[in-house]
Amino acid sequence: MTRQDLAETTRRALSHPDLPLTAAVVLTVLALVELLGPRTPDDLLGPLALALATTVPLAFLRPHPVLTAATVTTATLLAPPAYDRLFLSGLPALAAALYTVGRQRTGRTTLAFAAPFAGYALAGGAYGTPLLVGAALALTAGHARRTRAEQDRRTAVDWAHADTALAHAALGERARIARELHDIVAHHISTLSVQAETARYTTPGLPPEGAEKFLAIGDTARLALTEMRRLLGVLREDVPEEAARARVPQPGLDQLLALVDEARETSGGAVRLIVRGPVTPLDPGLELTAYRIVQEALTNARRHAQGVAVDVELHYGEEELRLRIRDCGPGTSTADPVGHGLLGMRERTAMAGGTLHTGPAPAGGFLVEAVLPVRTGTP
Numbered sequence: 001m002t003r004q005d006l007a008e009t010t011r012r013a014l015s016h017p018d019l020p021l022t023a024a025v026v027l028t029v030l031a032l033v034e035l036l037g038p039r040t041p042d043d044l045l046g047p048l049a050l051a052l053a054t055t056v057p058l059a060f061l062r063p064h065p066v067l068t069a070a071t072v073t074t075a076t077l078l079a080p081p082a083y084d085r086l087f088l089s090g091l092p093a094l095a096a097a098l099y100t101v102g103r104q105r106t107g108r109t110t111l112a113f114a115a116p117f118a119g120y121a122l123a124g125g126a127y128g129t130p131l132l133v134g135a136a137l138a139l140t141a142g143h144a145r146r147t148r149a150e151q152d153r154r155t156a157v158d159w160a161h162a163d164t165a166l167a168h169a170a171l172g173e174r175a176r177i178a179r180e181l182h183d184i185v186a187h188h189i190s191t192l193s194v195q196a197e198t199a200r201y202t203t204p205g206l207p208p209e210g211a212e213k214f215l216a217i218g219d220t221a222r223l224a225l226t227e228m229r230r231l232l233g234v235l236r237e238d239v240p241e242e243a244a245r246a247r248v249p250q251p252g253l254d255q256l257l258a259l260v261d262e263a264r265e266t267s268g269g270a271v272r273l274i275v276r277g278p279v280t281p282l283d284p285g286l287e288l289t290a291y292r293i294v295q296e297a298l299t300n301a302r303r304h305a306q307g308v309a310v311d312v313e314l315h316y317g318e319e320e321l322r323l324r325i326r327d328c329g330p331g332t333s334t335a336d337p338v339g340h341g342l343l344g345m346r347e348r349t350a351m352a353g354g355t356l357h358t359g360p361a362p363a364g365g366f367l368v369e370a371v372l373p374v375r376t377g378t379p
Helices: 003-014 019-035 045-060 065-083 088-104 107-122 128-202 208-247 253-267 284-304 341-351
Strands: 271-276 310-316 320-327 355-360 366-373
Touching: 019 045, 019 088, 045 065, 045 088, 065 088, 065 107, 065 128, 088 107, 088 128, 107 128, 128 208, 128 284, 128 341, 253 271, 253 284, 253 310, 284 310, 284 320, 284 341, 284 366, 341 355, 341 366
Parallel strands: 271 310
Antiparallel strands: 310 320, 320 366, 355 366
């Protein structure tokens, strides 16, 4: 297993919806074993309640991160002064809860959770310094992850704005070229054609060879004028379409269904959209990145595996958005060898702070799989 495969397996395990519940059950069992060990107290009710309070709340970490962290923190800090012991099995739950708070909440909330540990250490409580250091590391790691994700999202949005500005510039240049061709070049060619025709009848003593040359000049000018008008027609047909497209907001995941319908009509094959997980609005830059990846993958499939079935899978997770586009073609690269399809997808994925895997699918066909990190919760 390569390092990339190991990282991908770890990421999938950490994003599994049942992970908090499973971890809470395992840690609770360990807490009971720890409590009923050689130091089993005579009065078991109080220590049992604190032991359970350090592990059981982990099951509710994702829907209620702040409440979970507050409960685990309180139970962890009360155990040493009340019963002269620290439940080691509750420390992983404490670290996970504080990391999640740092990952999802603002700096003020992070500092608020660090304050009890600082006060506990200053008061000279048992285990005060180790608990303070561990809590600070967990909160800082979560906050750093949150800051990095926000920077990646801002970068993706900036690139989207740059793409829009570039499209506007190209549109303006195309319109300028069309005007100049019409106002200058077409006018001169038309004048040349008229003068050549006129010269045939107004030049005294013009020999037959000269008349033929003037006729040829006129014919060539008219042919050039016809081609010029055809080119102007193409430019003028495209410019309004591009202008209207530029005024439309950047596409997002809510337009994937229309994209899939269009791909189904143009390719002639079965194209399915499969959505898993609770559908939630995401950052516009991230949604644009995901849309463009799916669009490019469908374009490549239509170009290199015309008429085959394609599945587009969209999986909303707590901390990531997963895209999986698989066709039933020959399984070779669906990227144009002289184009920039895969390169563009990799650049967009990297700007969003995600990972991209492309290649033959295990069961046949070609697979494009992207993992894009998202921010959960409300800061």
